Amino acid sequence: MSNPTSKDASQYNRRSFLKTGTVAVAGLTVADYGFARAKTETLAMSGGEKTITFPKDQFAALTKWPRYGDAEKQALCGLLDNNKFYDELPAFEQEWKDYTKAPFVKNHINGTSALTSMYFALDLPPGSEIMVPSYTFFATCLAMRFFGCVPIFVDIDPKTATFDLEDAKRKLTPRTKAVVPMHSWGLPCQMDAISDWAKEKGLIVLEDAAHAHGASMQGKKMGTWGAMGIYSFQASKVMPCVEGGMGMYNTREYFERATAFGHYDLPGKFPKDSPIYAYDGTGFGQKYRMHPLAAALGRQQLKGLDAVNQLVEKNVRAMNDPLTKLDGLTEPHCRPDQKRVYYCGNMVLIDFKKVGFSRDALVKALKAEGVNASFWDYPEQHKLKIYSEAKWWNHPPTIPQSMPGNAYINGNHLFLPLIYGEAPELIAQYVQAFEKVWAHRTELAKA
Numbered sequence: 001m002s003n004p005t006s007k008d009a010s011q012y013n014r015r016s017f018l019k020t021g022t023v024a025v026a027g028l029t030v031a032d033y034g035f036a037r038a039k040t041e042t043l044a045m046s047g048g049e050k051t052i053t054f055p056k057d058q059f060a061a062l063t064k065w066p067r068y069g070d071a072e073k074q075a076l077c078g079l080l081d082n083n084k085f086y087d088e089l090p091a092f093e094q095e096w097k098d099y100t101k102a103p104f105v106k107n108h109i110n111g112t113s114a115l116t117s118m119y120f121a122l123d124l125p126p127g128s129e130i131m132v133p134s135y136t137f138f139a140t141c142l143a144m145r146f147f148g149c150v151p152i153f154v155d156i157d158p159k160t161a162t163f164d165l166e167d168a169k170r171k172l173t174p175r176t177k178a179v180v181p182m183h184s185w186g187l188p189c190q191m192d193a194i195s196d197w198a199k200e201k202g203l204i205v206l207e208d209a210a211h212a213h214g215a216s217m218q219g220k221k222m223g224t225w226g227a228m229g230i231y232s233f234q235a236s237k238v239m240p241c242v243e244g245g246m247g248m249y250n251t252r253e254y255f256e257r258a259t260a261f262g263h264y265d266l267p268g269k270f271p272k273d274s275p276i277y278a279y280d281g282t283g284f285g286q287k288y289r290m291h292p293l294a295a296a297l298g299r300q301q302l303k304g305l306d307a308v309n310q311l312v313e314k315n316v317r318a319m320n321d322p323l324t325k326l327d328g329l330t331e332p333h334c335r336p337d338q339k340r341v342y343y344c345g346n347m348v349l350i351d352f353k354k355v356g357f358s359r360d361a362l363v364k365a366l367k368a369e370g371v372n373a374s375f376w377d378y379p380e381q382h383k384l385k386i387y388s389e390a391k392w393w394n395h396p397p398t399i400p401q402s403m404p405g406n407a408y409i410n411g412n413h414l415f416l417p418l419i420y421g422e423a424p425e426l427i428a429q430y431v432q433a434f435e436k437v438w439a440h441r442t443e444l445a446k447a
């Protein structure tokens, strides 16, 4: 992985910021100064000056994702020269296994194929129910369909945007066999409580860790808490290989069955006593091998994963520590024993009832200040057509009437950019822009 600090962007370091920035007022912190100034200034959307003066090209360089550098280019060119494509796959698996400490892993074309193989490996009787969040990508819920399983849609907790165990408890039926927590935006689900409950009820714990490369809980990497789990290495992800996926398996039985689904050449490599051994040459009908060039990207990205996650976390803290002092603005709650990562954006939560203005008004005001603020509502799976058509299912999934957690998160979040370099001035300007907007709450309420 190339150094995540862009050369251009790093010119804007703390020293030049303090020299040029008006913030160097004796005795005032950035936040204090922001509040003092904010009250007297006119909002940019009402004709005042924009708060963000940070150069746009440097902003683009700091927020670009994915980030590939010389190491990736050399790895790809080396492979095109030496044609040893397929050596990349076991090498990448070994390095990922060492990193996550998973007992067994297997490469897949993408996270979706890893999920499909995982559901195949369960070997559950048709009509078995599997608990999934509705707030997720389609593949978490839909890939089980091929094996006669049926999703039970579970809400998310509005404080974390992750799997709501209390809702799962309410929806348990005698047909429920497994649960699939998804670590939304890189924040681990409450895996200890979920695992304890699942054990008590005889449910299999699975994980969708597509957003959570490098995240852990109680020192244990996500994807290794469950009997099986998956990662996606798609281009937007925390560890991007453009496309790619990984299956995570806690037992040899699950590993052999899941991997034989899409890897026709593996069964002959299993011990002869394996019930899957005899399926060599066919597997179970799919070909899900990861593209070796993607694995080559993954190997380079993995080397820089922890450093990038650390830098992103530092920048999020520099932004969110002051932002969460604003009335009504919080962030998804992360427990001290959880180490989260950040996928897609820095999601903050705003209680719009409390602040008294709408999200549209806020985004308009922030954008006018030059803040790259956006929101993106996760399509709620249970509302999509395929789940309400009985013909696709062993028995029709129950479509919940309401999902208050989904609704709260979709309606009250804002995404701020993740910053992949040193950028104290940019961060301070973002904080100032929020403070300025908050200082004009009454005006915004009328907008």
Ligand SMILES: Cc1ncc(COP(=O)(O)O)c(C=O)c1O
Pocket (backbone or CB within 6 Å): 109, 110, 111, 112, 113, 136, 137, 139, 140, 182, 208, 210, 211, 231, 232, 233, 234, 243, 244, 245
């Ligand atoms: C939560 C979740 N699960 C699974 C996947 C599937 O991964 P892929 O796109 O690699 O198939 C994604 C991809 O966006 C995802 O966000």
